[in-house]
Amino acid sequence: MNTPVLTRRAFTAAAGAIVLAFTLDPKRALAEGAKLPGDLQKDPRLDAWIRIDADGSATVFTGKAELGQGIVTALTQIAAEELDLPLDRVHMITADTARTPDEGVTAGSQSVEYSGTALRFAGAEVRAILLDAAAKKLAVAADTLTVSAGTISAADGRKMTYGELAAAVDLKRDATAKFRPKPASAHTIVGTAVKRVDIPRKVTGGVAYVQDMRPAGMLHGRVVRPPRYGSKLDSVDEAAAKTTPGVVAVVRDGSFLGVVAAREEQAIAARAALTKSAKWTLGPPLPDPATIHEHLLSLPTEDTIISDKRPQRLASLPPGAQVMEATYRRPYMAHASIGPSCSLAEFKDGKLTIWSHSQGVFPNRGKVAEALGMNVADVREIHTEGSGCYGHNGADDVALDAALLARAVPGRPVRVQWMRDDEFGWEPYGAAMVMKAKATLHEGRVLDWNYDVWSNTHSMRPSEPGGVNLLAAWDLADAKKPAPPRNIPQPAGGGDRNAIPLYDFPRQHVVNHLIKEMPLRVSALRTLGAYANVFALESFMDELALAAGADPVAFRLAHLTDPRAKAVIEAAAKRAGWKPGEQGGNGRGRGIGFAKYKNLASYVAVIAEVEVDRGSGAVRVPSAFAAVDSGQIINPDGLANQVEGGVIQSTSWTLKEEVRFTPDGIVSRDWESYAILTMPEVPHVEVELIDRPDERPLGAGECSQGPTVAAIANAVAHATGRRLRDLPLTPARVKAALG
Amino acid sequence: MPPNRPVSNDGDFMTISLKVNGTTHSVPAEPDTPLLYVLRNDLALNGAKFGCGLAQCGACTVLVDGQPVRSCVTPAGMLASSEVTTIEGLGTIEKPHPLQQAFIDEQAAQCGYCINGMLMTAKALLAQNPHPTDAQVREGLALNLCRCGTHNRIVRAVLRAADVIGRS
Numbered sequence: 063m064n065t066p067v068l069t070r071r072a073f074t075a076a077a078g079a080i081v082l083a084f085t086l087d088p089k090r091a092l093a094e095g096a097k098l099p100g101d102l103q104k105d106p107r108l109d110a111w112i113r114i115d116a117d118g119s120a121t122v123f124t125g126k127a128e129l130g131q132g133i134v135t136a137l138t139q140i141a142a143e144e145l146d147l148p149l150d151r152v153h154m155i156t157a158d159t160a161r162t163p164d165e166g167v168t169a170g171s172q173s174v175e176y177s178g179t180a181l182r183f184a185g186a187e188v189r190a191i192l193l194d195a196a197a198k199k200l201a202v203a204a205d206t207l208t209v210s211a212g213t214i215s216a217a218d219g220r221k222m223t224y225g226e227l228a229a230a231v232d233l234k235r236d237a238t239a240k241f242r243p244k245p246a247s248a249h250t251i252v253g254t255a256v257k258r259v260d261i262p263r264k265v266t267g268g269v270a271y272v273q274d275m276r277p278a279g280m281l282h283g284r285v286v287r288p289p290r291y292g293s294k295l296d297s298v299d300e301a302a303a304k305t306t307p308g309v310v311a312v313v314r315d316g317s318f319l320g321v322v323a324a325r326e327e328q329a330i331a332a333r334a335a336l337t338k339s340a341k342w343t344l345g346p347p348l349p350d351p352a353t354i355h356e357h358l359l360s361l362p363t364e365d366t367i368i369s370d371k372r373p374q375r376l377a378s379l380p381p382g383a384q385v386m387e388a389t390y391r392r393p394y395m396a397h398a399s400i401g402p403s404c405s406l407a408e409f410k411d412g413k414l415t416i417w418s419h420s421q422g423v424f425p426n427r428g429k430v431a432e433a434l435g436m437n438v439a440d441v442r443e444i445h446t447e448g449s450g451c452y453g454h455n456g457a458d459d460v461a462l463d464a465a466l467l468a469r470a471v472p473g474r475p476v477r478v479q480w481m482r483d484d485e486f487g488w489e490p491y492g493a494a495m496v497m498k499a500k501a502t503l504h505e506g507r508v509l510d511w512n513y514d515v516w517s518n519t520h521s522m523r524p525s526e527p528g529g530v531n532l533l534a535a536w537d538l539a540d541a542k543k544p545a546p547p548r549n550i551p552q553p554a555g556g557g558d559r560n561a562i563p564l565y566d567f568p569r570q571h572v573v574n575h576l577i578k579e580m581p582l583r584v585s586a587l588r589t590l591g592a593y594a595n596v597f598a599l600e601s602f603m604d605e606l607a608l609a610a611g612a613d614p615v616a617f618r619l620a621h622l623t624d625p626r627a628k629a630v631i632e633a634a635a636k637r638a639g640w641k642p643g644e645q646g647g648n649g650r651g652r653g654i655g656f657a658k659y660k661n662l663a664s665y666v667a668v669i670a671e672v673e674v675d676r677g678s679g680a681v682r683v684p685s686a687f688a689a690v691d692s693g694q695i696i697n698p699d700g701l702a703n704q705v706e707g708g709v710i711q712s713t714s715w716t717l718k719e720e721v722r723f724t725p726d727g728i729v730s731r732d733w734e735s736y737a738i739l740t741m742p743e744v745p746h747v748e749v750e751l752i753d754r755p756d757e758r759p760l761g762a763g764e765c766s767q768g769p770t771v772a773a774i775a776n777a778v779a780h781a782t783g784r785r786l787r788d789l790p791l792t793p794a795r796v797k798a799a800l801g
Numbered sequence: 802m803p804p805n806r807p808v809s810n811d812g813d814f815m816t817i818s819l820k821v822n823g824t825t826h827s828v829p830a831e832p833d834t835p836l837l838y839v840l841r842n843d844l845a846l847n848g849a850k851f852g853c854g855l856a857q858c859g860a861c862t863v864l865v866d867g868q869p870v871r872s873c874v875t876p877a878g879m880l881a882s883s884e885v886t887t888i889e890g891l892g893t894i895e896k897p898h899p900l901q902q903a904f905i906d907e908q909a910a911q912c913g914y915c916i917n918g919m920l921m922t923a924k925a926l927l928a929q930n931p932h933p934t935d936a937q938v939r940e941g942l943a944l945n946l947c948r949c950g951t952h953n954r955i956v957r958a959v960l961r962a963a964d965v966i967g968r969s
Contacts, residue, residue, distance in 0.1 A: 130912025130949055257908060264913035265904045265920060266897060267848030267889040274847040282842075325830065326838045330854075400852050400860055400948045401914045449850075450912030450949045482853040699908055703954070707911055710950030733857040733946060742939040744952040 100179025101125065102237050105163035109233035111184040112141065114192065118212045118225030119151035122181065125165025126173040127157040127421060128260065130450040131763050132700040133173045135258045139696060140178045143251040144185025144243055146209040147224070149259075157423045157445035167422035167525055169453070169586060170554065171663055171761025174696055178759060182243040188233060190241045195230045196222045246694055246755035253755070255699035260447075272417050272446040273404050275477065280406070281310055282326040283467035283478035284333035285534075286319040287488055290727035291583065292345020295319060295537075299339035306332045311470040316539035317342075320467050322476055330481070347725035349581050355391050355496050359516055363575040368552050369562045371570045376502065376510055383504040384609055390499070390598035390787045394582055394721035395492040396736055401449025402485035403456030407464035408475040414441045414468070418461040419448030425525035426458045426532075430465055433535035433542055441465075452711070454585040455489045456480055458524050459533040466534055483731040488533060491721050492587030493518040493580075495557065497598035501567075506610045508621060511570040513599070517557030518580050519547035520590035531585075549576045550590070554660045560592040560768060563599055564658050565621040582723065588708075589659075589764045593715065596657040596768025597775060597789065604653065604776040605785060613642040614654050614776065624658075626665050626691050629752060631656055633689035634667035637750050646780035649674040653776025655769035664765035665691040668709060670745070670773035674781045679797030681778055683713050683745040688766055690749065693757035701762050706747045708766035714739035716771045720790055817878045821846070822890030832878020836870075837861045839877040840887060848888035848917045852946075859918035859945035863887050869925040888917050891924065899969070900924060903962035904955075911949030918945045923959040932963055 097103055104125075105111070113121045122141040128134045134154050142152045155161055157168070165177055189209065196214040197204035199222060206217050212224040246253065264270045288295065295317040303312045303321060308328030313320045321336060323329035349357040379385070406417040414436065420426040423443040431441045443461065451457055464478040480488075495517040502510040522531045522544065529545030530536075536544065550556035558574035607617035615635050622628050634640075634654065646652070651674070656667040667689050673682045690705050718737050722729040730736035771789070779785045784799040816827045817834070821844060828843045835854075840846045840863065849872050852860030856871035863872045864886040892898035897905065900920055910916050919942055926933060926941040933941065938959045939952075947955065 130910075130914075132911070257905065258910070261905055261908060261910050261913065262894050262897070264910050265888070265901045265916055266892060266894045267846060267887065267917070268894060269847055270913065271847075271850075273841075273851065276842065276845065325834075326842055327831070327834045398948060399914075400858055400912075400946060401850055402852075447912075449852075449914035452948070479851060482855060482857075703908060703911060703951070706953065707950030710952060711948070714950075732855055733853060738946060738948065741942040741945065741947075741952050741956070742936075744939070744950075747953060 098237060098239050099183050101163060101165045101176045102180045102183055102239060104165060106236040108184055108188060108235055108237050110163045111180060112188045113233065114188065114224050114228040114231060116225050116228050118223045119153060120145055120147055121153045121155060123155045123162040124177045124181070125157050125163040125424070126177040127168040127423070127445040128447050129168060129421065130447070131704060132258050132697065133168070134260065135256060136174055136696045136700060137178055137181055138259065139251050139256050141181045141185050143249055144182055145189050147212045149251065149256065151212060159423055159427050160442045164424040167425065167523060169421050171659065171763040171765065173761070174759045175761055178696065183239045183241070184237055186241040186243040187237055187239070191231050191233070192224055192227050195227045199230070252696055254697070256697055258700070270447060271401070272406055272419055272448050273401065273479065275406050275417060275446065277475045280475045280477055281322050281324060281471060282329040283320055283322050283464060283476045284329040284481070285463045285478065285484065286333055286336045286340060287484060288317065288342050290345055290348065293317070293342040296341045296343055298336055298341070302339065303332050303336050306335055311467070312336070313467055313470045315466065316541060317537040318466060318534045320463060322467050322471055348723050348727065350725065351723055354494055357581070358494060358577055359496055361577045361579045363516065363577050366549070366574045366576070367571070368555070368558055368574050369570055369572040371567070373568065376569070379502065380504050383502050383509065385500065385502050386605060386609060387498070387500040388602055388605060388787055390497040390594070390601060392495045392594040392597065392789045394494045395587055395715055395719050396486060396721050396730065397452045397455040397489055397587055398736060398738060399449040399451055399455050399485065402480040402482055403460040404448055404477065404479045405461040405464040406475055406477045407461070407468035409465070409468040409472045412440060414465055416441065416443045416461050416465055417446040418443055419446060419451065419457045420461055421451065421454065421457065422523065422525050425523065426461055429524040429530045429532055429535070430462050433462055433530050433532055433538065434465060434469065435540070453492070453587040454523050456485050459488070462532045462534045486731045486736055487728045488583070490522055490583045490585030493520060493557065493584040495591060495594045497594060499598055499602040501602065501606055503606050503609055506612055508565070508567045508606060509569065511563065511567040513561060513572045514575060515558050515561050515591065515595060516575040516577060517591055518577050518584045519549055520556040520584070520586050521550055522547060522585040547576070547578050547580065549574060553662055555591065557591040558595070559590045559660055560595040560599070560657055562661060564624065564627055564661060566623050567621065582721070589767045592657065592659060592764070592768045593712065593771055596655060597771040600655045600657070600769070600772030601775050601785070601787065604779065615640055616642060618654070618656060627656065627658060630665045630667040630689040630691050633750050633752060634669050634687055637689060637748060638669035638687035640669060649676055649781055651777045651779070651781025653773045653780050655772025655776065657768045659761070659765040659768070663760040664762045666705070666765045666769045668766060668769040668773040670770065670777045672774060672777040672781050674778060674796060676800055679793035679795070679800065681717055681791050681796055682743065683717070683774055685746040686713070686770065686773065688747065688749045688769070689752065690762065690765060691752040691754060692762045692765070693754050693760040695751060695753045696759055698751055701751060702749045704762045705749045705766045708764065709747050709770045710739065710744055712767035712770035713745055713774065715767070716774050716790055718790055718792070818881045819877060819885060820883065821885045822887060828877070830877060833876045834878070835873050836863070836875045836877040836880065836885070837872040840872060846887050846889050850914055850917055858915070859922060860915050862918040862921040862945070864921060864925060867925065867928060869922045888921055899965045900959070900962040903958040903965065907954045907958040907961060909951055909954035909958040911951050915945060915947045919947070919955050923962070927959070927963055927966065931967060935960065
């Protein structure tokens with residue numbers, strides 16, 4: 063492929079370094095002192111991101127991790143595009159505390175935006191450096207050179223490969239970001255549906271997950287967790303467990319209890335024996351689940367006004383104005399990964415190596431070291447895929463479990479696999495929430511909007527400062543305290559994510575109420591508070607539209623000015639064959655939900671169709687139509703897959719999911735006590751992608767869940783004439799509403 | 802240190818015999834050891850996954866004499882006269898089985914952890930019903946859980962494979 067080379071004004075070789083002075087694109091030029099783009103800010107060194115190998119391929123480093131979202135493929139596309147290399151000559155190294163840039167946590171649908179942007183600019187700069195080196199060696203002007211598949215050609219036909227230039231370029235320097243990445247119109251790899259690099263081995267039994275690691279001498283570990291939060295281990299028959307076949311070590315440290323055995327089934331049997339003999343002083347009882355939301359509302363809060371738009375107070379209600387109020391609730395929800403969390407650790411010569419599917423190996427390493435009383439420099443954590451996590455599940459915790467067990471058997475790698483009940487019982491859940499909305503409607507328009515959201519924090523990840531957010535750390539004899547909970551601030555928000563409407567209301571007042579006491583363990587679940595806020599906000603918009611006698615689509619469009627927001631709503635309506643004013647009934651209905659995720663990322667509108675069985679109260683979602691604008695599309699098939707996956711996962715959350723507990727502890731421990739959507743219940747999903755090649759690529763992993771719950775809830779109201787404001791929309795709840 | 806390998810009452814190592822993907826193996830394990838651990842740890846076969854250990858999710862599905870079973874609750878010692886087929890026995894990354902190729906073609910995986918079970922259950926389904934409808938595939942996979950929301954692609958992959966196998 064030939065691409066235009068940047069116009070070179072001059073170059074000189076000075077002090078062994080190539081000095082570059084290219085004409086800068088004014089739109090992309092980096093002003094002196096300006097921040098570097100994307101995560102180049104976190105690690106500006108070019109060779110931290112890209113190295114050119116002697117065989118002419120590139121090794122590309124990212125601090126982000128593959129979580130099943132296809133990020134390795136997308137980032138490979140970006141790097142290959144800028145470097146003018148074929149995909150199979152770009153080798154990606156992901157999150158590893160010893161090898162890659164520290165890009166924090168892979169979360170919030172930000173990897174393409176931050177890591178991808180870093181790779182675009184680093185790639186463009188490395189390519190320019192290679193061209194400059196070639197120009198020097200060939201004694202021609204760089205702007206006369208062309209590049210195709212890592213081979214640089216001069217106008218006279220002479221060629222040099224990246225491999226031949228590898229030794230001549232010095233990438234041990236900071237990026238300048240002064241080299242313009244390719245415009246979208248020149249892209250041949252970005253924007254195409256490149257097949258995922260990881261799928262072939264995942265469908266043929268290749269090594270794909272941390273669970274598949276079995277280094278020589280590996281032992282198997284299991285942990286024994288208490289009956290409920292805050293319990294203390296009084297006694298356990300360690301001697302008996304040690305004589306169980308295959309047991310190599312029983313590890314007890316404070317109330318942390320685990321076992322290491324030669325064979326996996328032996329570790330499981332020893333865990334069962336230890337569970338039986340362990341005597342615990344129980345922690346405090348959990349609240350009554352029947353009144354959990356009232357209980358949460360009774361707790362102290364830290365209140366923040368996150369939006370206050372009141373040009374003038376409404377002195378009195380204009381004639382004909384209507385004031386409406388509604389309260390919505392969501393339950394605790396589980397990540398419910400299909401594979402429980404797993405980690406492998408090896409303690410050798412005073413150093414610890416951990417293989418983990420943590421979303422943030424750098425912060426997790428720091429907290430594991432702190433819990434163990436080790437120097438951070440003596441701990442290495444390497445991301446290795448696990449089952450999909452959808453946020454902060456048990457991945458970080460099991461890494462510390464594995465480290466604690468490995469420390470008891472130095473020189474032997476220990477693989478710890480949580481059992482199903484460990485994952486369901488101990489993962490941090492998505493928080494239960496209460497949302498109250500109040501609005502004044504006048505002449506078909508919202509005149510005033512008030513919204514309050516109550517929630518625990520949505521981030522108790524190890525990356526939180528001021529404590530150690532790892533399960534086992536709280537149980538050790540030298541126990542660590544969890545970090546104090548805080549809300550992720552606006553504009554992204556945590557519990558208040560998407561609490562500020564994107565609609566243009568003349569007056570609005572939005573308050574976040576952070577509840578600091580956490581009766582159940584909580585942290586980040588995909589979308590954080592956005593799922594619940596979009597549910598409440600978009601349900602309330604439908605209630606207002608109904609009161610105004612307006613069509614829900616038209617009512618939304620009338621309150622929006624953002625053209626990209628309007629475009630996704632119109633595209634979804636068109637795709638779904640939306641008929642304005644269409645009546646629901648006979649148990650059938652359709653509804654719409656819309657959000658711009660985080661008010662910062664992808665625009666999504668979803669229209670869902672539902673069938674409600676009036677006898678049983680069961681809701682079925684036969685089909686859903688989504689329209690998404692994620693800015694520039696890196697991989698259309700990957701984007702569609704993420705959006706569709708989000709629609710289906712949200713349908714499951716919405717119809718079925720709720721963590722069950724009693725004062726005695728967590729009851730949801732398996733797939734019967736925490737049921738998810740099954741194959742015959744899954745909606746047919748159509749996704750329409752709106753490509754904006756000249757806009758920033760926006761994250762999409764979490765963009766469709768909020769609009770989906772709202773679309774389903776609105777469709778149920780459309781079908782039945784009854785508004786359900788409590789999630790999930792279980793048959794019992796629907797039946798009760800139908801009376 | 803206690804013995805690392807199971808020992809029978811007379812002190813000999815216990816072994817169980819298994820025929821997996823056409824090869825007979827002798828494995829030092831108790832007869833009640835779930836097949837899953839023998840496949841994964843002794844035979845280094847990665848395909849079948851631990852998901853629940855309760856026969857609820859299907860991630861561990863393998864074929865025993867052509868029938869889909871949950872290897873997490875199937876004692877390995879019961880299978881001396883059976884043929885066990887795992888996903889590795891269907892095809893390789895270089896020469897995938899039409900079902901494996903169809904999952905690649907449809908990009909029918911996100912995290913991929915459930916895919917072994919989906920694919921192996923589909924294998925048994927297609928053996929019984931070579932030309933299933935969309936609804937029949939969904940019913941056939943009703944007891945296999947997926948969390949990423951890849952369901953519709955999985956159904957399309959199975960229908961595509963049925964088509965390819967039917968034409969070959």
